[in-house]
Amino acid sequence: MHNLARPLKVVAFNGSPHKKGNTYKLVQKMFEVFHSKGIKTELVTIGNKTISGCRDCGTCSKKKLECVIKKDIINSSIKKILNADGVILASPTHFAGPSGAMKCFIDRVGYVNHASRDKDYNGFLYRKVCSSIAVHRRGGATNAHSQMNYLWSISGSIVPGSTYWNFGVGHRGVDVITDEEGLANMENLAHQMSDLMIMIKEDKLKKENK
Ligand SMILES: Cc1cc2nc3c(=O)[nH]c(=O)nc-3n(C[C@H](O)[C@H](O)[C@H](O)COP(=O)(O)O)c2cc1C
Numbered sequence: 001m002h003n004l005a006r007p008l009k010v011v012a013f014n015g016s017p018h019k020k021g022n023t024y025k026l027v028q029k030m031f032e033v034f035h036s037k038g039i040k041t042e043l044v045t046i047g048n049k050t051i052s053g054c055r056d057c058g059t060c061s062k063k064k065l066e067c068v069i070k071k072d073i074i075n076s077s078i079k080k081i082l083n084a085d086g087v088i089l090a091s092p093t094h095f096a097g098p099s100g101a102m103k104c105f106i107d108r109v110g111y112v113n114h115a116s117r118d119k120d121y122n123g124f125l126y127r128k129v130c131s132s133i134a135v136h137r138r139g140g141a142t143n144a145h146s147q148m149n150y151l152w153s154i155s156g157s158i159v160p161g162s163t164y165w166n167f168g169v170g171h172r173g174v175d176v177i178t179d180e181e182g183l184a185n186m187e188n189l190a191h192q193m194s195d196l197m198i199m200i201k202e203d204k205l206k207k208e209n210k
Contacts (some may be wrong), residue, residue, distance in 0.1 A: 005205065008197050009040040011084040012079065015091035015102030016047040022135040022170035023047075023090045029183050030088065030133075033190035039197070042080060047091070047101045049073055054107040061115040065124065067108050073106045078124070081109070085197045086129040086156075089148040096140030097147050100176045103105075110151050125155035131189055133166040135176055141167035158200070160192035 005160070016023040024043075031041045051072045053058045059068040065082070067074045081087055086173040089106070091098035098106070115125045132148030142165050164185045170176030177183070 007038060007040050008085045008194075008201060009042070009083065010034055010086035010088065010193070010197075011042045011044065012088035012090055013102070013105060014043060014045045014047060015089070015099040016180070017099070017101075018092075019045050019048060020174070021092070022154045022168065022174055022176035023092050023133075025105035025174045025176050026135060026168050026182070026186050027088065027090050028134050029186040030190035033187055034058075034194060036075065037142075037194050039054040039086075039194060042084075044073070044080065045098050046073060046077070046105055048103065051101050051104040051108070053104045058115075061111045064116050065112060067112050069108070074105070074112075077105070078109060078112060081128070081186050084122050084128065086131075086193050086199065087125070088130070088193075089132045089151070091113060091132075091134055091144055091148065093134050093140040093144045096143045098144045099135070102148065106148065106151050110155070111157055122156055125152070125157045127200060129155050129193050129200065130155075130157040130159055131166060131193055133186065133189070135168045135170050135182075137169070139175075141165075141169075158196055160189065160190035160196055162186075162192060 012027045091102040113125050117123045130152040134144040162185050168176040168182030169179045
């Protein structure tokens with residue numbers, strides 16, 4: 001159990017149209033580990049919602065931390081990320097990439113983050129502990145996982161490794177729960193994220209108290 005001033009928090013975004021399908025099960029596996037360490041969690045299902053693509057209007061460079069498109073969940077998701085220590089992108093594999101909703105999410109959140117950066121501010125994804133996880137029936141999950149990771153690697157996020165690439169194998173319902181190796185990988189990944197979040201927080205507190 002960590003003992004820091006404010007409890008740590010992880011927010012996960014699920015790009016599946018199924019609120020409680022295979023992707024959800026992988027996220028839950030990670031959440032079990034976070035809960036055992038007193039880390040708070042929040043899951044936001046984005047795959048069953050309409051999310052517009054980026055308009056490339058450039059308004060986010062003036063508005064700072066906000067997208068001009070207000071009718072979907074992007075701005076509320078940005079607020080959730082701002083208050084989190086760790087962020088997870090989770091998606092089923094759709095045609096060897098993340099779901100369409102997840103792609104729109106990455107384009108919009110990523111661009112707002114990018115536009116917010118200046119010489120005094122590194123963006124809201126900087127030094128947050130971030131992971132991407134995927135599920136597939138047969139092929140393409142490594143690509144979906146890599147594509148989601150591109151958001152982290154351009155944003156100064158801290159991305160832990162696990163014991164395999166972060167995906168599970170499943171097709172219908174919640175059959176990913178029979179993929180023991182996939183589930184063990186999620187557990188390890190959550191331990192890695194937890195350790196990093198705690199280290200980063202302790203370091204911050206040490207610097208503040210100097
Ligand atoms: C539009 C669409 C495209 C898909 N493309 C792939 C694919 O490229 N490779 C694959 O192995 N499975 C593919 N699948 C299967 C899903 O990845 C798989 O059923 C997954 O377990 C669904 O997870 P969920 O229950 O979280 O939605 C596809 C499914 C859909 C609906």
